[in-house]
Amino acid sequence: VTYKWLSYTLGVHVNQAKQMLYDYVERKRKENSGAQLHVTYLVAGNLLQNGHVCHKVAVVREDKLEAMKSKLSTIASVHVYSIQKALLKDSSPLYNTDYDIVKTNLQHCSKFSAICCAAAVPRTPPDAPQAPASAQSPPRQRDPGAAGAVNGHGPPAAKPPPQQHRGIMGMFAAKAAAKPQDTQKEAKAEAKEAPGVSAASSKPPTKNSIMNNFFGKAAMNKVSSVPEQPKEEKEVVKPSVAVAEPESSPNTVAEKPGKKIESARNQQKDKKSKTKRAHRSDDEEERDPENVKKKRKRIKQLQSDSSDEEDVPPSPTPEEERAPSPPPAPALKTELEPASTEGSAGGKKRKRKRVLKSKMFIDEEEGCMGKTG
Amino acid sequence: MFSEQAAPTAQGLLAPPSAKPPTFPRVPVSGYSDCSQPFQLGERSFSRQYAHIYAVRLAGMRPGLERRARSRWGNDTVLRKLSELQAGEKCCVVGTLFKSMQLQPSILQEISEEHNLVPQPPLPKYIQPSDELILEDELQRIKLEGAIDVQKLVTGTILAVYGSEQDDGGFLVEDHCFADLPPLLPWTGPSSDRFVLLASGLGLGSVSGEALLSTQLLVDVVTGQLGAEGEQSCAAHITRVILAGNLLSQNTQSRDTINKAKYLTKKTQAASVEAVKMLDEILLQLCTSVPVDVMPGEFDPTNYTLPQQPLHRCMLPLASAYATLRLVTNPYQANLDGVRFLGTSGQNISDIFKYSSMDDYLEILEWTLLAGHISPTAPDTLGCYPFYKSDPFILTECPHVYFCGNAPHFQSKLLQGKEGQRVLLVTVPDFSATQTACLVNLRDLTCQPITFSGFGADSED
Numbered sequence: 126v127t128y129k130w131l132s133y134t135l136g137v138h139v140n141q142a143k144q145m146l147y148d149y150v151e152r153k154r155k156e157n158s159g160a161q162l163h164v165t166y167l168v169a170g171n172l173l174q175n176g177h178v179c180h181k182v183a184v185v186r187e188d189k190l191e192a193m194k195s196k197l198s199t200i201a202s203v204h205v206y207s208i209q210k211a212l213l214k215d216s217s218p219l220y221n222t223d224y225d226i227v228k229t230n231l232q233h234c235s236k237f238s239a240i241c242c243a244a245a246v247p248r249t250p251p252d253a254p255q256a257p258a259s260a261q262s263p264p265r266q267r268d269p270g271a272a273g274a275v276n277g278h279g280p281p282a283a284k285p286p287p288q289q290h291r292g293i294m295g296m297f298a299a300k301a302a303a304k305p306q307d308t309q310k311e312a313k314a315e316a317k318e319a320p321g322v323s324a325a326s327s328k329p330p331t332k333n334s335i336m337n338n339f340f341g342k343a344a345m346n347k348v349s350s351v352p353e354q355p356k357e358e359k360e361v362v363k364p365s366v367a368v369a370e371p372e373s374s375p376n377t378v379a380e381k382p383g384k385k386i387e388s389a390r391n392q393q394k395d396k397k398s399k400t401k402r403a404h405r406s407d408d409e410e411e412r413d414p415e416n417v418k419k420k421r422k423r424i425k426q427l428q429s430d431s432s433d434e435e436d437v438p439p440s441p442t443p444e445e446e447r448a449p450s451p452p453p454a455p456a457l458k459t460e461l462e463p464a465s466t467e468g469s470a471g472g473k474k475r476k477r478k479r480v481l482k483s484k485m486f487i488d489e490e491e492g493c494m495g496k497t498g
Numbered sequence: 499m500f501s502e503q504a505a506p507t508a509q510g511l512l513a514p515p516s517a518k519p520p521t522f523p524r525v526p527v528s529g530y531s532d533c534s535q536p537f538q539l540g541e542r543s544f545s546r547q548y549a550h551i552y553a554v555r556l557a558g559m560r561p562g563l564e565r566r567a568r569s570r571w572g573n574d575t576v577l578r579k580l581s582e583l584q585a586g587e588k589c590c591v592v593g594t595l596f597k598s599m600q601l602q603p604s605i606l607q608e609i610s611e612e613h614n615l616v617p618q619p620p621l622p623k624y625i626q627p628s629d630e631l632i633l634e635d636e637l638q639r640i641k642l643e644g645a646i647d648v649q650k651l652v653t654g655t656i657l658a659v660y661g662s663e664q665d666d667g668g669f670l671v672e673d674h675c676f677a678d679l680p681p682l683l684p685w686t687g688p689s690s691d692r693f694v695l696l697a698s699g700l701g702l703g704s705v706s707g708e709a710l711l712s713t714q715l716l717v718d719v720v721t722g723q724l725g726a727e728g729e730q731s732c733a734a735h736i737t738r739v740i741l742a743g744n745l746l747s748q749n750t751q752s753r754d755t756i757n758k759a760k761y762l763t764k765k766t767q768a769a770s771v772e773a774v775k776m777l778d779e780i781l782l783q784l785c786t787s788v789p790v791d792v793m794p795g796e797f798d799p800t801n802y803t804l805p806q807q808p809l810h811r812c813m814l815p816l817a818s819a820y821a822t823l824r825l826v827t828n829p830y831q832a833n834l835d836g837v838r839f840l841g842t843s844g845q846n847i848s849d850i851f852k853y854s855s856m857d858d859y860l861e862i863l864e865w866t867l868l869a870g871h872i873s874p875t876a877p878d879t880l881g882c883y884p885f886y887k888s889d890p891f892i893l894t895e896c897p898h899v900y901f902c903g904n905a906p907h908f909q910s911k912l913l914q915g916k917e918g919q920r921v922l923l924v925t926v927p928d929f930s931a932t933q934t935a936c937l938v939n940l941r942d943l944t945c946q947p948i949t950f951s952g953f954g955a956d957s958e959d
Contacts, residue, residue: 129723139723140730169719169729172949180937180948182715182724202729216952220711227783 127207127219130226146205163213166190167206170197184216530738530789530834536890537805537827539883548877550886552594552654556635558892559656559870562677563592567658570675575660580638583663591669593635595655595874597648599853600626602879624853625649633659633669644671649855654874677870679915680893686836687898692940693735694834695720695948698742698795698843698903701930702780703773712933712950717780719948721787736937738834739788742903742926743795743843746773770799774813781817789822793830795843795904803881804845804873805829805890829872831897837940840897844904846873847925849880859925860909863902867893867913867921896921899938904928908936910945 132142150164168190169182178198184206185193194200207219564577567590576589583589601624631642631651644661651657661671700713718724722733784790794800794809801807808825811818818825826832829842847862853875856862866872872891876882896919905925913921922943927934934949 129718132723167724169724178946179934180946181951182719182948183951184711184715201732216711219952220714223714224710228779 126209127222128205129223130207133226133230143204146208150205150208162208162210163187164208165206165213165216165219167202167204168193168197168200169202170194170200172197184219186213531832532824532826533831533833533838534827534829536888537829537831539805539807542883544884546884546886548882548884551877551882551884551889552634553636554885554887555654555871555889555892556592556594556656558889559677560592562870563656563658563675566675566678567592567660571660571673580633580635580640583640583669585663585665588660588662588672590658590660591633591635591640592656592658593633593639595642595651595653595657596632596634596639597629597651597653597853598632599624599629602853622852623855625855641668642671643668646671646674647855652850652853652875653878654871654876655869656871656874657869676868677893678868679913679917679919679921680870680896682915682917682919683838683895683898685898685920687943688835688837688940690941691735692737692835693732694839694899694938694940695736695739695935696742696841696901696903696924696926696938697739697929697935698926699744699928699930700741700777700780701744701747701928702776703746703770709930709933711952713780713929715950715952716929716935716948717783719950721783736788737940738791739784740791740793740830740839740841742793742830742841742901743828743845744797744904744928745777745792745795746770746797746799747930748797774799778814778816781814781823782820785817785820785822789824791824791826791830791832793826793828793841793843793903795828796845803883804876805883806843829891835940837899837943838895838897839899839901840872840893841899841901841924841926842872842903844902844926845880846875847902847905849873849875853879858909859902859905860911860923863900863923863925864911864913867896867900867923898922898943899924901926901936907932908934908947910936912943 126146128139128142128146131137131145132139135142135145137145146164150162153162164187165184166187167182167184169180172179172181180201181197183193190203194203207222209218213219567577568575571590576587578587578589578591580591580593583591601621603624627649629648631646631648632639633642634640640663642659643664646659655676657674657676659669659671659674661669661673664670697716701709702713715724719729719733720736720739722730724730781790781792792809794806798806798809799813800809806828808827811825814823814825817823828845829840831838831840833839846866847859850856850862850866850873851859854862856865866874870893871889872893873880873882876891877884896915898920899922901924903926905927907925908927909923909925911923913919913923915921920943922938922945924936924938924945926936927947929935932949933951934947936945937948938945
């Protein structure tokens, strides 16, 4: 038990936690109940070292406390750092406890601290949208053929509150930055585990999960990391709208594998994504019909004219990329160029998708998972 | 500093819980302005030759050097270019130094097939007694002999030499001088105690976890969780934390994935990913409480050439949500509360260390200040962007605090200049090795090291 752990768990000021620990130690020792308590202290003070006065902060065991205190010329502070039943060999368990508790409370880690900083305010959302937009282009870049159609879903979906995106995109961009080549393969692997995960995370009907799996396998290349964010919303659209339109379902299916990729990948941050999904579901209710409509439009266009689609989705895409003043990230520049090739390659993929979708309907009717070309 | 103020209430927390413990507000940031615009590169094009840097450097520093030469050797000193030299005439020449070293790793030798040479392993120092100094100006070059310390000087320094040309074509040097301290910057420092914490070499991602507790202790002290009330109130006076490079450890630079077969490295993640996540968490804890400036270093994921550009905020999603985080370039220059800070993550100093006989990082730091240039070895042995309009590493104004990160140990010195300049030189030690950071007091330009330690199985500290 360290003072920090106590402070977070009980929700008290750190100084109070330290005093509480001291009090407990004193009382237990007075009671002489026989249970051996080992205490570590924090000592800080001035020390003459190498010719200049150095301020030393050290965590010491109780038996070394007096020795350390005598070494220091002036003592700045002494307080109880932690209490434990067993004698500690080294300080790593202390570090681990603190690390864990801080990790679970990362967002308000200074709440119980003795210093509050007025300047430490989270940045306002308008700052953030540039980040998601620019973060979108690197992942998009990675799959140049990636779904012109899927990208088409991207821009309208980017309108919803950027805050949530910031979180997801941030998480995502952090991961995305690290796994360029592994995306596709991992996505494939994860799509297979998708049914299990999906059952846990949200409750889709099994049919859809089969379709997801299938769609996932066949269209894995297209489903790139970025459009997951719109996919997430679409997935919310599905349970909230609850319209079993065959047209909308492939779209949600499209989202599903993406969402699953993300949830499987971000397993630790699953909670966060869930809450964000919940937020989005609240906000997105009114936008659902338009999104659904937009999707319907696009599907019809898919079947009718592929060239039309090439205009619609890539235009918002380059807009997004050009709109934010690009931060001097080298990645961004190289990605702006292939954005144009994306559009043309996307057209081809879209044609392929058309075929796939129709085949998917067939499979759905048959109730079995078939593989298409 | 800390301790004297804190001493009275030192034992205060060894007591039963009190009513409501005080919270101390952090001293607000009054004057902060970032002056490192010259180090930020916009569009980068590497298609230029590096010779332009030297030309610009010489042109930029020549007027100052000529002034210094005149003030040192008399107003009537004859200033000549190399092309105008007459044998035997005592004159002063301003030019760029070039040191030809036998052991200097040369890419041409490495790729030369006929020699069949194994590439030279990295040595701690590349100096040899047989090294020669050559002075170059815009058009010619001449060998230098005489009263000049060949071992100490490095390539790329601009200096003025006073002497005469010999018959054999060399230049006999009687005296030489550097640009000396740049002009004085007026002092508008704070009147009360304000501290800035300088730390470098956090070394996250390394295999050993020893430094992790110390890092956590550092964060706790700065955020005010550690220490008795007195110490916490002192910590509230820390206005800024500057992390000077090498946030990730050298272990994260796993280069062997390039050589290994693809099927072996498919599912592996670069070690730097975990390290950056850890860094993000640490920075988040710091950012919620104090403004932080993060400078990239040698092992950090940013470009290799100097000036290193700031880390991208996408890598630090949690921490960059706070306005208190500032990702800055290496080298970094800023005005904090009226005090001008200038510093690097240490690559320039360690490079000079390799090619010069100077062993002490503080000595090298002082020497770069006197030579008027942050990194004279820049295009030659240290990667640099091919500047052609101006050399941003020339020191035009004298900073009040001049630091370099990732030094082997902590050293600090207050330098007094002739025109009244006062510069605090600080070599910030590598935290992962020494668990020491530096606290600079802005009011009186003093610096105190602060060490953290836990206890190990065999520590008898």
